[in-house]
Structure formats: structure tokens, C-alpha cells
Amino acid sequence: MQPLYFKRFEMDFSITGYCLISEKKVIVNDQLRFYQENFLNFANFIKSLYKLEEINYPKFYKMDSLSKLGFLASELVLKVSSIKKYREDELGVVLSNSSSSLDTDIVYQNTINDRFNYFPSPSVFVYTLPNIVIGEICIKFNIKGENAFLISETFNGRLICNYVNEMMEKNRVQACLCGWVEYLGDKFETLVMLVEKSGFIDKQSNLGYCPTPFTEQHLNQLLHRN
Amino acid sequence: MEELITKLKKEVIEQLNLEDISVDNIDPEAPLFGEGLGLDSIDALELIVLLEKNYGIKIEDPKDGKKIFYSIKTMAEYITDHKKVQ
Amino acid sequence: MSNVYVIADNIITSLGFSTDENINGILNDKIGIVSAAPDNTLSNTPTALSLLNFDLLDERFLQILKKINRDLPVDSFTRLEKLFILSIHDALSKVDFNYQRKRVLLIISTTKGNIDLLEDRYKAKFNHKRLFLWELGRIIRDFFGFFNTPLIISNACISGVLAISIGSRWIQSGFCDYAIVSGGDIMSEFVVSGFQSFQALSPGPCRPYDIDRNGLTLGEGCGTLILSNHEQSRERPLIRVAGSAITNDANHISGPSRTGQELSFAINSSMKEAGCLSGDINYISAHGTATPFNDEMESKAIGLSKLTDVPLNSFKGYWGHTLGAAGIVESVTAVHSLTSNTLFRSAGFKALGVSEPLTVIAKHSTSDLNTCLKTASGFGGCNAAIIFQKI
Numbered sequence: 064m065q066p067l068y069f070k071r072f073e074m075d076f077s078i079t080g081y082c083l084i085s086e087k088k089v090i091v092n093d094q095l096r097f098y099q100e101n102f103l104n105f106a107n108f109i110k111s112l113y114k115l116e117e118i119n120y121p122k123f124y125k126m127d128s129l130s131k132l133g134f135l136a137s138e139l140v141l142k143v144s145s146i147k148k149y150r151e152d153e154l155g156v157v158l159s160n161s162s163s164s165l166d167t168d169i170v171y172q173n174t175i176n177d178r179f180n181y182f183p184s185p186s187v188f189v190y191t192l193p194n195i196v197i198g199e200i201c202i203k204f205n206i207k208g209e210n211a212f213l214i215s216e217t218f219n220g221r222l223i224c225n226y227v228n229e230m231m232e233k234n235r236v237q238a239c240l241c242g243w244v245e246y247l248g249d250k251f252e253t254l255v256m257l258v259e260k261s262g263f264i265d266k267q268s269n270l271g272y273c274p275t276p277f278t279e280q281h282l283n284q285l286l287h288r289n
Numbered sequence: 290m291e292e293l294i295t296k297l298k299k300e301v302i303e304q305l306n307l308e309d310i311s312v313d314n315i316d317p318e319a320p321l322f323g324e325g326l327g328l329d330s331i332d333a334l335e336l337i338v339l340l341e342k343n344y345g346i347k348i349e350d351p352k353d354g355k356k357i358f359y360s361i362k363t364m365a366e367y368i369t370d371h372k373k374v375q
Numbered sequence: 376m377s378n379v380y381v382i383a384d385n386i387i388t389s390l391g392f393s394t395d396e397n398i399n400g401i402l403n404d405k406i407g408i409v410s411a412a413p414d415n416t417l418s419n420t421p422t423a424l425s426l427l428n429f430d431l432l433d434e435r436f437l438q439i440l441k442k443i444n445r446d447l448p449v450d451s452f453t454r455l456e457k458l459f460i461l462s463i464h465d466a467l468s469k470v471d472f473n474y475q476r477k478r479v480l481l482i483i484s485t486t487k488g489n490i491d492l493l494e495d496r497y498k499a500k501f502n503h504k505r506l507f508l509w510e511l512g513r514i515i516r517d518f519f520g521f522f523n524t525p526l527i528i529s530n531a532c533i534s535g536v537l538a539i540s541i542g543s544r545w546i547q548s549g550f551c552d553y554a555i556v557s558g559g560d561i562m563s564e565f566v567v568s569g570f571q572s573f574q575a576l577s578p579g580p581c582r583p584y585d586i587d588r589n590g591l592t593l594g595e596g597c598g599t600l601i602l603s604n605h606e607q608s609r610e611r612p613l614i615r616v617a618g619s620a621i622t623n624d625a626n627h628i629s630g631p632s633r634t635g636q637e638l639s640f641a642i643n644s645s646m647k648e649a650g651c652l653s654g655d656i657n658y659i660s661a662h663g664t665a666t667p668f669n670d671e672m673e674s675k676a677i678g679l680s681k682l683t684d685v686p687l688n689s690f691k692g693y694w695g696h697t698l699g700a701a702g703i704v705e706s707v708t709a710v711h712s713l714t715s716n717t718l719f720r721s722a723g724f725k726a727l728g729v730s731e732p733l734t735v736i737a738k739h740s741t742s743d744l745n746t747c748l749k750t751a752s753g754f755g756g757c758n759a760a761i762i763f764q765k766i
Contacts, residue, residue: 121327124308152622152640163488163508163529168565172493175568181419182342185334186305188569189629189754192486194530198755201625207637209621210757211537214527216509222526226541229548235620235644330630334573351574 074232075261077274080144081242082136083285084112085252091139092272105249109135116142120203127167127190128251130199133158133244136255137200143272144257146204146238155208155236156197157226158255161216162247163193196244208236218243218254220282227258227277237263243286254286293365301361304339305332317361325360333358340364346371378766379543381600381614382607384707385465387458388596388694389425392435393465397704398711400693401719402739407694408580408592416496418567423579425594425695426562432457439464452514453489453501455561458597459515463557466599467519470607472553474519480551481525482542483512484534484558485699491563515557523551531753532662533621534558535598535702536761540619542602552604559597560698567593573629575666581696583663583689583721584670584735586728591664594695598703600710614710617746617764618648624756631668631752635675638752641760642680649762651746653681656762658718658747660709663689664696665723669752674729676758682748688736692722702751702759710763713744 083090089097089112097112109131113123118138126134146154167190174184189195194212201210209230215222227241242255258277275281298312307326319325322333336358340346346368348354357367385393389407390400400407408425417424436457437449452460463481467474488508491497504510512525528538535558542554560566570576570593577590606613622641624632632638646652659682661673677683690705697704712719718736727735746764 121307121309124306125331151625156623161507161509165506168487168490168493168506171569172565175564176495182338183568183572184338185569185572186331188572189331191565191569192529192531192754194753194755194757195628198623198628198757201623201756202627205625207623207625207640210530210623210755211528211541211621212530214508214512214529215524216507216513225545225550229544229550232548233544329627331628337574338572 076228076231076258076277077261077264078256078277078281079259079264079274080140080272081254081256081285082139083254084132084136089139092143096139105251125186126199127187129164129167129193129244129246130190130196132246132251132253133196133255134199134203136244136253137204137240140240140255140257141204146257149238151205151207153208153237154206155230155239156200156206156210157213157223157230157239157241158197158244159213159215159219159223160193160243160245161214162245163214164191164195166247167191200240206240218286220279223282224277224279231258231260254282290365290369293368294361297361297365300339300343301336304335315361319360321358321360340368344368344372376547377604378615379546379602379604380606381616381710381763382603383466383469383601384710385462385599386596386704386707387427387462388697388704389427389594390694392461394707394711398708401708404720406580406692406722410579417562417564418571421578422567422571422576423592424562424567425592427458427595429454432461436461450500453492453505455489455559456511456514458561459483459557459559460518462559462597462599463515463519463555466555466601470601472605474553474555475522477522478552479521480523480542480545480554481516481521482528482538482554482556483515483525484528484538484556484703485511486529486531486534486560487563487566487698490565491561494564530757531755532696532698532701533751533753533757533759534699536706536749536751536759537621537702539600539602539616539703539706540621540759540761543616543619546602546604554602555599556602556703557597557599558700558703560595560700562593562595577665580723581665581691582723583665583691584674584727584729584733585665585724586726588665588667588670588728591666592691592695594697596694596697596700596704598700598707600703600707612714613766614713614763615766617651617762618645619759619761620644620648622758624758626756628756629754631672632756633672635672635679638673638676638750638758638760639679641758642676642682642748642750645748645760645762649764651762655746656682656685656748657742657744658709658712659685659687660705660712660747660749661687661689662751663691663721665691671729673750673752674731674733677733678731683732684734686718686734686736686742688719688721692724706749706761706763709747709749713747713763713765716741716744718742
């Protein structure tokens with residue numbers, strides 16, 4: 064994997080909250096939030112998490128797996144970290160993955176494969192774009208600033224750092240939800256972080272979590288990649 | 290008609306992923322869109338698919354959708370009428 | 376902050392394989408949309424589509440393979456890969472920098488990539504790995520020998536404009552000196568059936584902003600724009616990317632905002648970055664998909680940004696909505712409008728059918744053009760705006 068160009072940024076940015084969902088567990092700001100010993104499948108896992116967190120957002124059930132994953136991770140980050148001080152246009156969302164919406168693409172293709180049972184489903188088709196998860200997050204949290212979905216073969220901390228750093232340094236947004244939301248064939252992994260300018264962190268809003276520098280190293284550490 | 294209404298409720302719940310809603314929660318005369326279940330434009334398109342898939346009824350003009358899908362009851366009435374014609 | 380120049384381009388649509396062919400087609404009022412699928416593998420019912428001639432494409436691709444002495448079978452590339460390669464190759468032929476260097480970045484914009492490989496007729500021919508967009512990127516990168524892993528953008532219909540925005544910003548930030556921004560999508564039963572299930576397709580060629588508009592026309596194509604902080608000597612005036620912005624409606628995942636506020640915000644932000652006011656915009660290359668809701672939302676946004684007097688068009692009446700290619704092919708024609716001082720007719724338009732008094736271009740004409748705005752909106756509630764300016 065060839066490196067993209069990393070520039071030394073003048074401003075400091077920090078991860079002020081994060082949510083990591085993988086295999087059977089959910090971690091929010093270094094604390095284990097949910098663990099499913101008897102993991103059955105993703106559908107069951109994510110529904111259990113949704114119920115446990117008492118989210119009460121009926122649209123959740125219409126989402127595809129990728130959107131459920133990204134949506135819940137964002138919900139958990141924002142349960143603990145507040146974005147109230149930002150205007151809607153000051154907030155951005157930048158997510159990435161490897162499979163795009165391929166899992167849902169296959170589900171959709173199955174609704175059109177059989178000529179004699181041909182019923183293309185609009186509610187499935189609408190999720191056959193990876194950026195729809197961003198749409199769902201923006202709707203729930205009223206986020207109207209820059210949003211982008213990037214694809215990379217594996218999690219690329221440098222790519223996310225470069226993108227978000229450039230965006231925030233130019234003041235296109237003041238804070239950004241960013242990270243990785245990957246789902247394919249019941250294999251899933253997500254890391255969603257809230258990134259803010261270091262000088263502007265509201266010390267009261269983060270219950271015990273110490274903000275960490277928004278660097279490629281930290282991102283890799285969070286996802287246990289070294 | 291009662292049987293069809295109950296059947297329809299179950300199908301709508303399944304087709305539209307209304308997981309936390311039970312058959313008893315749905316008033317057959319209540320509007321499906323706007324107030325009632327708060328369905329949206331994609332749900333409306335899915336209902337068109339439901340009618341075709343489960344009842345073989347094709348809606349020629351999607352604009353008729355508003356009347357047909359007003360409530361579970363109007364849907365049931367439409368199905369009953371069109372099954373006769375077929 | 377250094378300028379970012381547009382130094383080369385290419386368009387491939389149903390109108391032709393080069394920018395010139397496409398511009399000539401537009402000037403001669405050619406419409407590249409057919410009213411029924413020539414074979415019925417794309418659609419169950421007659422549908423208007425803008426399709427490429429893949430036999431011709433294969434011929435041209437073979438010529439390139441021969442020219443560069445590559446002993447690769449034409450069939451080892453998917454339709455979309457051949458399309459991207461042809462387009463990028465043509466754009467690169469117009470400039471003379473060493474594109475295999477470190478400071479060159481390929482940015483790819485696509486909504487569905489090689490999605491046609493999910494179909495039975497193509498499945499057996501390629502490794503399923505090709506369904507991954509990064510693999511598509513790798514194939515293209517290896518063909519040209521680009522140094523860096525391509526940046527892949529998949530963000531619905533704004534992908535193309537977003538990719539140009541990122542390319543210009545990353546050049547300004549010093550990540551690279553050249554950005555080869557290429558966007559493409561091909562037609563498939565997957566995409567056609569999906570839009571049909573949305574009841575979003577027009578039975579005939581689409582009619583953006585028209586009172587009788589009744590849906591979009593899908594199209595396939597590819598566009599490439601090469602950006603750089605290096606000027607390249609050219610006959611025509613220099614064009615720079617002056618500003619850009621991306622926003623989200625935060626309203627609905629498939630229906631646009633009812634107010635147009637968020638697209639207006641993107642337009643205003645891009646103007647602010649470009650250091651210009653609404654009175655400085657001479658021309659708008661808008662999104663104009665010809666769905667009742669999209670065009671109406673756009674008109675509201677343009678009204679809010681006080682740009683209703685600015686001549687405006689949509690190119691989708693010529694070659695349909697080319698999805699991942701749209702933002703780039705339509706930026707290329709917008710740039711050509713600027714350099715040739717030509718306002719191109721908005722194909723399919725007869726009478727205004729939106730609530731704001733937009734100035735839709737009714738026939739080809741010449742005009743002194745200096746600054747143009749390109750907009751795009753897409754599923755997921757996203758909006759993008761970008762400003763091109765003559766130097």
C-alpha cells in the first residue's frame with residue numbers, strides 16, 4: 064500500500080470521543096459498553112445493542128446493516144460527547160470502508176435475479192450506496208456540513224487523518240464525526256470518532272475520557288493495527 | 290374483509306420493517322402516511338411492490354397511490370375490488 | 376495559496392469519445408438518448424437510456440493496447456475499466472508531465488463500480504474481487520503505473536464534484552502537484568431496475584426544469600479532469616478551481632430538502648472561498664436531473680443564493696444522468712463554456728416548470744463568460760458546489 068502525502072498540520076485536533084464495534088463487543092471511550100458472549104449473528108447483535116441503549120428511533124429498523132452499524136456507533140459517541148455548541152453547518156461526517164455497500168448490493172440483486180419472481184425493492188435499493196449511512200447520521204443529529212465517503216482496501220488511518228485535518232484546518236467544519244464502517248457477510252467492524260479542535264474542547268462534556276491527539280498512530284492503536 | 294385486514298397488517302409490518310409495531314397497534318382506518326405510522330415516500334413505493342407481489346395487482350398510475358394507500362382499510366377495499374375484476 | 380488549474384480533460388458519453396466530439400454533438404443538437412433498450416437485458420420495459428457503443432469502445436481500447444505495446448487481452452478488463460482507461464489516457468495525451476511520479480494522485484469517482492459483475496452473464500468472466508472499488512482502482516493504477524494508491528470516492532451523484540473539490544484542495548495543501556480526477560459508471564440491470572422501482576425514470580429523454588418533466592434518464596459515461604498547480608501552455612485561457620463546498624440536507628435519504636437551504640449554503644460557501652458574489656457568476660452548470668422534486672429544490676436554492684438571473688443549464692438532456700461521471704463530464708463542458716464563451720442550450724427544456732424564475736438557456740449563444748458555478752446533489756442528502764474561473 065503506497066502512502067499518501069502526509070503534511071505537518073499547524074493546528075491540533077483531538078479525538079474527544081469514540082465508539083468501536085467489532086465481533087462481540089462495543090467499546091466507548093476506552094470502556095467496554097456491551098459484550099455478547101453468545102454471539103449469534105450481526106442482526107441479533109445490533110438489535111440487542113439498540114434495545115439495550117434505549118434509542119427509540121423506529122427508522123433504525125428500515126436501515127441496512129451498514130447503516131445500522133454506522134448509525135449506532137455515532138449514536139454511542141454522541142451520547143457521551145456533546146455537539147450542541149456547534150451550528151449544524153459546522154459539523155461534518157467523513158466515513159470510509161472497504162466493501163462500499165456490497166452486502167446490500169447482493170441483497171438487492173437477489174430481488175431481481177429471478178425473472179419469474181422479479182420484485183425490485185426500493186427500500187433495499189436506496190441503501191445500495193455507501194454514503195447513505197452518512198445521510199442517516201446527518202438526519203438524526205442534524206449535521207449539515209461537509210460529508211464524504213471514501214473507499215480503501217483496508218482501514219487507512221493516514222487517509223482519514225489527511226482528509227479531516229485538511230478539512231478542519233481550512234475551517235470547512237469545526238468538528239467532525241469520522242472513521243471506518245465496514246460490513247460484509249456478517250463480518251463487521253466500525254470505529255467512529257468525534258474530532259474537535261484541541262483548543263475548543265468543552266472539558267465538562269466528556270465524562271472522564273481524556274481527549275487523544277488525532278493522529279494516524281492513535282487511530283491504528285484504537286483499531287489494534289500496528 | 291376482517292381476515293384480509295389482519296393479513297394485510299402483518300404483510301405491511303413485515304414489508305416495511307415496522308418491527309416494534311404489532312397488528313393490534315394498527316388502526317385499520319387511521320392514515321398510514323403523515324400522522325399514523327409516519328410512513329414516507331420509499332414506504333409508498335414498497336406498498337406498490339407489496340400489492341404486486343402478494344396480490345398480483347399492478348398500479349398503473351402511481352398517483353392513484355395516495356387514495357389506495359390512505360389506510361389499511363382502503364388498501365383492503367382496493368384489493369377486494371380488483372380481485373373481483375381479475 | 377497557489378492556483379489550481381484545469382490543464383486537460385476528456386469526456387466519453389453516448390455523444391462521443393472525446394471532449395471535442397461531445398461539444399460538437401451538443402452544438403449540433405445531438406441527443407444521445409434512445410427510447411427503448413436495444414436489448415432487453417437492461418430493462419423489463421421500454422426505458423429511455425443513454426448508452427455507449429461498447430464495440431467501438433473495444434476497438435479504441437485495442438488501439439491503445441497496441442500503441443503502448445501491452446500484450447493484454449482486451450477481455451481482461453471490465454467494461455468500466457476500459458472506459459476509465461480510455462478517458463484517462465485521452466486526457467493524459469494532452470499534457471506532458473511524468474504521471475508516474477510521486478506527486479501525482481489519481482482520484483476515482485464512481486457510484487457502483489463494476490456492479491454489472493453481479494449479473495450472471497458477467498460473473499464467470501472476472502474474479503469477484505473486481506466488485507470492490509479499491510480493486511477497480513488498482514487495475515487502473517497498474518495500467519498507467521501511477522505511483523500512489525488512488526483515492527476512491529463513492530458518494531452518490533455528487534461524487535464527481537466532490538472528487539474535483541478534493542483534488543484541488545489537496546494540491547493546495549501540498550499533498551500532490553497533479554490530481555487526475557476521473558469519474559465513471561456503466562449501466563446495468565441493477566441500476567436501471569433500482570431507479571424503476573423508484574418510479575424515477577422518464578419514458579422519453581429527460582427534460583430538466585421543464586413544466587412537463589417527469590423523471591430522469593440514466594446514462595453511462597466517464598469524464599476526466601486533470602488539475603495542477605503547474606500551468607501548462609495551452610491555446611485557450613487558463614481556468615482555475617476557485618472554490619468549493621459540500622453540505623448535507625439532513626432531511627431524507629432519497630428525497631431532497633424542501634427548502635433548498637443546504638444547497639444554497641454550499642453555493643454561498645463556494646462563492647465565499649472564490650472571493651466572489653452572486654453578481655460575479657456568469658453561468659451555472661446545474662444538476663438538473665428532471666425529477667419533479669430535484670429541479671424544484673435546485674430552483675429554490677438558486678433563488679436563495681440570488682442567482683436566478685444567471686444563465687443556467689443542465690447537460691443531462693444530452694446524455695442522461697451519468698451518476699459517478701456526471702459531476703466531472705458536466706464540469707468539463709462548463710469549463711469549455713468558459714473558454715469558448717459559449718452558453719449551451721439546456722436540452723429538453725421548453726417551458727419553465729419550477730417555482731423560481733430561473734434563466735434556463737433556451738438556445739446556444741455566445742457571451743463573455745468569466746466565472747461559472749457547477750452544482751450537484753445526490754442520494755443521502757448531499758450537495759456539492761464548485762466554482763471555475765478564468766484567469
